[in-house]
Amino acid sequence: MKKITSKIIAFVLIATLAFALGGCASDSNPITTPTADAPVVDTPNNDTPEVVEPEVEAPTHVVIKDIYGDVTVPVNPQRVVALDNRTFWTLSDWGIELVGAPVPLLPTGIPYKEDGVIEFDVGTHNDPNLEMIAAADPDLVIVGQRFAGRYDEIKTLVPNAAVINLNFDVSVNAESAGDNLVNGFTDFTLALGQIFDKNAEATQLVADFEASIANVKAAYNGTDTIMTVIVSGGNIGFSAPGSGRVWGPLYDIFNWQSSLYVEGASSDHQGDDISVEAIAQSNPDWIFVLDRDAMNTTADGYVPAYDVIASAPALANITAVTERQMVFAPNDAYTNESIQTFTAMFNELADALSR
Numbered sequence: 001m002k003k004i005t006s007k008i009i010a011f012v013l014i015a016t017l018a019f020a021l022g023g024c025a026s027d028s029n030p031i032t033t034p035t036a037d038a039p040v041v042d043t044p045n046n047d048t049p050e051v052v053e054p055e056v057e058a059p060t061h062v063v064i065k066d067i068y069g070d071v072t073v074p075v076n077p078q079r080v081v082a083l084d085n086r087t088f089w090t091l092s093d094w095g096i097e098l099v100g101a102p103v104p105l106l107p108t109g110i111p112y113k114e115d116g117v118i119e120f121d122v123g124t125h126n127d128p129n130l131e132m133i134a135a136a137d138p139d140l141v142i143v144g145q146r147f148a149g150r151y152d153e154i155k156t157l158v159p160n161a162a163v164i165n166l167n168f169d170v171s172v173n174a175e176s177a178g179d180n181l182v183n184g185f186t187d188f189t190l191a192l193g194q195i196f197d198k199n200a201e202a203t204q205l206v207a208d209f210e211a212s213i214a215n216v217k218a219a220y221n222g223t224d225t226i227m228t229v230i231v232s233g234g235n236i237g238f239s240a241p242g243s244g245r246v247w248g249p250l251y252d253i254f255n256w257q258s259s260l261y262v263e264g265a266s267s268d269h270q271g272d273d274i275s276v277e278a279i280a281q282s283n284p285d286w287i288f289v290l291d292r293d294a295m296n297t298t299a300d301g302y303v304p305a306y307d308v309i310a311s312a313p314a315l316a317n318i319t320a321v322t323e324r325q326m327v328f329a330p331n332d333a334y335t336n337e338s339i340q341t342f343t344a345m346f347n348e349l350a351d352a353l354s355r
Helices: 002-025 088-093 111-115 131-135 145-157 174-195 199-219 248-254 276-282 292-296 305-310 339-353
Strands: 061-066 069-074 080-082 140-143 162-165 225-232 235-238 286-291 326-328
Touching: 061 162, 061 174, 069 162, 080 088, 088 111, 088 174, 088 339, 131 145, 140 145, 145 162, 174 199, 174 248, 174 339, 199 248, 199 339, 225 248, 225 276, 225 292, 225 305, 235 276, 235 305, 286 292, 286 305, 286 339, 305 326, 326 339
Parallel strands: 080 140, 140 162, 225 286, 286 326
Antiparallel strands: 061 069, 225 235
16 A cells, blocks of 8 residues: 555656646746846847947048138148148158158258158248249148248149148247247147147147146246357357247246346347356356257357357356256257157256256
8 A cells, every 4th residue: 555655646746847847848938037247148139229330431621720710621631841840840750741841941860851752842931942832732731930921922822722820929929928839839739630630649749748848847946047048150149038049938938037138139040149248247057058050060160059158268157057057959959849849858957957
């Protein structure tokens, strides 16, 4: 009797288990809850439609604001004439090919100068051959600084080209010279970035430039007196606060205290005439020097600016000389007036002033 009962119980259990398994197998849409570690896999049977982002076409033109207003410029123009010394280093670093430029004014060390790749030489601003601009058949002409006064002539010569004047003036209004320099470099560098599709590179150049300005401001103690000069042909010229070549606007930016003020100071490219006795009498704590002739050190009769200052007996005992507190602008600063040049110069000034 016990054996029969056991068999019945076993049969019932087997039948029950079979029914349960059959019920599970008949479920045609099981729900699986993924664990935290198990990824949800999107299968081809997923009812959610795939979202395809529409392709955004790159712009073919961009609107640039130059000193005269808005100008429509082609993006990545193929035939570019650049006349502004403030642009050569930047364009060269970005790999922009130029068909025309003022070859005599190209800074030494820039590939445009070294490789002889400029097909149409526009000459200098004092003796230009503007017909070369027309012959270059440009899509874009970048005017500025030395050639700014030729803007109307150039527009007439190339009526089908985009002509932009990115000049910023740092010599006329001494009160805003510093702002003009900072804003000018910032605005036209970003504009060039838009034109040549180099926005990230342009933004980085501006960030480096702004950082170098902050470095000088942090390093200058606010009381040391500054003398800025231009040495050319063995003579020392005065680069006046506010208007002097290269150095002038920096007094405004950094709030430098000049050791000397001269009535009627100008922005002459060789500096204003001043005697070494006047410099000695002002006894500056620092002398900042632009060697105008250093861009051509192989020229006959070239004397380095350092030697000119060191050999002047009247300057032998001034603080700047005895303490060796002299900073020299980069050798090509007279013609290579790019944002990179000023960034490098500012960082060098900051290093010297913080010692």
